[in-house]
Amino acid sequence: MxxxxxxxxxxxxxxxxxxxxxxxxxxxxxxxxxxxxxxxxxxxxxxxxxxxxxxxxxxxxxxxxxxxxxxxxxxxxxxxxxxxxxxxxxxxxxxxxxxxxxxxxxxxxxxxxxEGEQESKDFILQMNLQNKIVQSEKNILKRNTLIGDEIEKYINAHNNSYLSLFLVNQAMYYCGVQRTKKQFFSLSKELQYSEEGRDFQKEIEKTEQNDIGKKVEDFTVPDTQGQMKQLSTMIKGKTILNFWASWCAPCRHENKILIEHQKLLEKKSIAIISVSLDEDKGDWLKAIQKDKLNWPQLSELKGGFNSELAQKLKITGIPYTLLVDENLKIISTNFQDILSIVKN
The missing domain is CATH 2.60.40 (Immunoglobulin-like)
Structure with missing residues (x-):
C-alpha cells in the first residue's frame, strides 16, 4: 500500500x-x-x-x-x-x-x-486487518474487494471521524473512484469541507478524468532539446507515462525501479515516457543524467502543478504513473499494479 x-x-x-x-x-x-x-x-x-x-x-x-x-x-x-x-x-x-x-x-x-482513545486503537486494528487480508488472499481483485468492504464498514459507522477520511483516501486504490466517491460523500459535511477533504475532492476529479478505460488527453510538450513533441505521435504501443520532478524523492525512487525493470519492459514491448514538473532546466537535466534515464523526457519547465499540462491532466501529486495503450487508453493507474502487469 x-x-x-x-x-x-x-x-x-x-x-x-x-x-x-x-x-x-x-x-x-x-x-x-x-x-x-x-x-x-x-x-x-x-x-x-x-x-x-x-x-x-x-x-x-x-x-x-x-x-x-x-x-x-x-x-x-x-x-x-x-x-x-x-x-x-x-x-x-x-x-x-x-x-x-x-x-x-x-x-x-x-x-x-x-492504549488511548478508541480512534487510535481503531487505526491499528484497521491496518492489521488489511495486512491480514493481503497476506491471506493472493487474488488481487478479491483482495481489493475484501479490504474495500472493511473500509466501507468503518466509514459507515464513523462518518465524522478523521480516521474515516484517512481510510477513504486508501479506498481509492482498493475500491475504485466511483465507490470511493460514494464513501466520501457519506462523510460529515465538516470532513468534506475540511482542508484535507477539499484536497481529496481534487484527487477524485483527477482520478475520474484519468480512470481506467478513459483516454489521456493528448498534449504537446518540449523535450530536453526544446523540440516540441506530441504525445500521440510518440506512442506506438503500451507505454508507461511517468510524471515526476527532480526535487521529488519518491519520484527518484520510482526512476530507480523503472531502470531495474527496463529489460523486462523491453521484452514486453512496453515503452516509457517521463514528463517532469520541474521549472529549472538545469536541475531537470542533472537528475536525468544522475538517474541514467535513457527514454524520452518531456517538460514544460514552468508552473509546476499550476502548469498548463498539470491543470489539463489534473495532476495534484507526484509521482503519478499511468499505463496506456497505443490509442492513449488507460490500462492502469497504479505503479505497483503496472509492475505486476510487467512481471506476469
Whole structure:
C-alpha cells in the first residue's frame, strides 16, 4: 500500500493552542536494545515540542498539539517506521517492536499494543486487518474487494471521524473512484469541507478524468532539446507515462525501479515516457543524467502543478504513473499494479 507523507512544522502562537488538541505519546520499544533515538513525523499543521526523543530504558515520550486526529510515523536510528500511530487528544501509550510482514525485505517498527482513545486503537486494528487480508488472499481483485468492504464498514459507522477520511483516501486504490466517491460523500459535511477533504475532492476529479478505460488527453510538450513533441505521435504501443520532478524523492525512487525493470519492459514491448514538473532546466537535466534515464523526457519547465499540462491532466501529486495503450487508453493507474502487469 501506498502511503504519500507531507511534513510541515509551522510555528503557531499561544492564542492558537486552545484551538488544538494536546497529546502525550508514551512509548516503549521491545526487542531492540540498540535503538537510542526515536523520531516522529506528523502529517499536517501541527506542533511537536521536540521531534526527536532519546530512548531511556526502552522508553520515549513525545508531546504536542494537533488540529485534529492524524497519523504520526515513528522512526528510529536503527529501524525505519512502520504503520505509525494515530494521534488523538490525551495520553496515548504504545508498545513498538521491529517486525517484518510477509513480502517485506526489512523489519519496521510496528505497534504491538496501544492504549488511548478508541480512534487510535481503531487505526491499528484497521491496518492489521488489511495486512491480514493481503497476506491471506493472493487474488488481487478479491483482495481489493475484501479490504474495500472493511473500509466501507468503518466509514459507515464513523462518518465524522478523521480516521474515516484517512481510510477513504486508501479506498481509492482498493475500491475504485466511483465507490470511493460514494464513501466520501457519506462523510460529515465538516470532513468534506475540511482542508484535507477539499484536497481529496481534487484527487477524485483527477482520478475520474484519468480512470481506467478513459483516454489521456493528448498534449504537446518540449523535450530536453526544446523540440516540441506530441504525445500521440510518440506512442506506438503500451507505454508507461511517468510524471515526476527532480526535487521529488519518491519520484527518484520510482526512476530507480523503472531502470531495474527496463529489460523486462523491453521484452514486453512496453515503452516509457517521463514528463517532469520541474521549472529549472538545469536541475531537470542533472537528475536525468544522475538517474541514467535513457527514454524520452518531456517538460514544460514552468508552473509546476499550476502548469498548463498539470491543470489539463489534473495532476495534484507526484509521482503519478499511468499505463496506456497505443490509442492513449488507460490500462492502469497504479505503479505497483503496472509492475505486476510487467512481471506476469
Amino acid at each position: 501506498r502511503n504519500f507523507i507531507f511534513l510541515f512544522f509551522i510555528g503557531i502562537n499561544l492564542e492558537l493552542y486552545a484551538q488544538k488538541q494536546s497529546f502525550r505519546l508514551e512509548g516503549e520499544v521491545s526487542n531492540a536494545d540498540s535503538i537510542s533515538t526515536i523520531t516522529i513525523m506528523v502529517i499536517g499543521n501541527n506542533e511537536i515540542s521536540e521531534p526527536v526523543s532519546k530512548v531511556r530504558g526502552g522508553k520515549f515520550v513525545f508531546e504536542g498539539y494537533v488540529e485534529h486526529p492524524c497519523l504520526a510515523i515513528i522512526n528510529s536510528d536503527k529501524v525505519k517506521g512502520g504503520l505509525g500511530v494515530w494521534l488523538t487528544n490525551g495520553i496515548i501509550k504504545v508498545n513498538l517492536a521491529p517486525y517484518k510482514y510477509e513480502g517485506q525485505t526489512e523489519h519496521r517498527l510496528q505497534t504491538l499494543s496501544i
